[in-house]
Amino acid sequence: MKNRIRIERAILNITQAELAERVQVSRQTINAIEAGKYSPTLALGMKIAAQFEKTVNEIFELEEED
Amino acid sequence: MKNRIRIERAILNITQAELAERVQVSRQTINAIEAGKYSPTLALGMKIAAQFEKTVNEIFELEEED
């Protein structure tokens, strides 16, 4: 699962910790998702996309292994 | 988490079992997600939306409790 979280965070100029707080998860969870370590739940993915005022499909992209 | 899976299945005229097979999960998983019992992983949500040739945000909608 590829994603544009790092880029969108840079645009908003917020840290992983700040994003984590906004979507109510731990900083490590944001770090892991941003690094593509696993697929978040759909609810979390939608909340993250909403923070960036983008759709899920604009932020996340499926890969073969998913 | 609300969703339009039932409607989109009707449009495609496919069963829960058929959808399950297409996205490689069990029929019970599709049944539970369609009934809104829990939030699927983002990867699964994206695969389901892709089957209907729609974006995730067109198929799923966040609710307060999510």
Added chain:
DNA sequence: ATAAAATGTAAATTAAATTTTACATTTATT
């Protein structure tokens, strides 16, 4: 160059998604 902030990571635990098996109920077909 130093200190502070941010990010990366890892192990152990908890919470939640998904599978499997199995059966009951509802809906469609003949």
Added chain:
DNA sequence: AATAAATGTAAAATTTAATTTACATTTTAT
């Protein structure tokens, strides 16, 4: 009306997401 197909559901087991704590490394600010 009878049969088959589809859907609903439930418990137990497994897998995966997410938390917590803790520390190491990298980046940014002074």
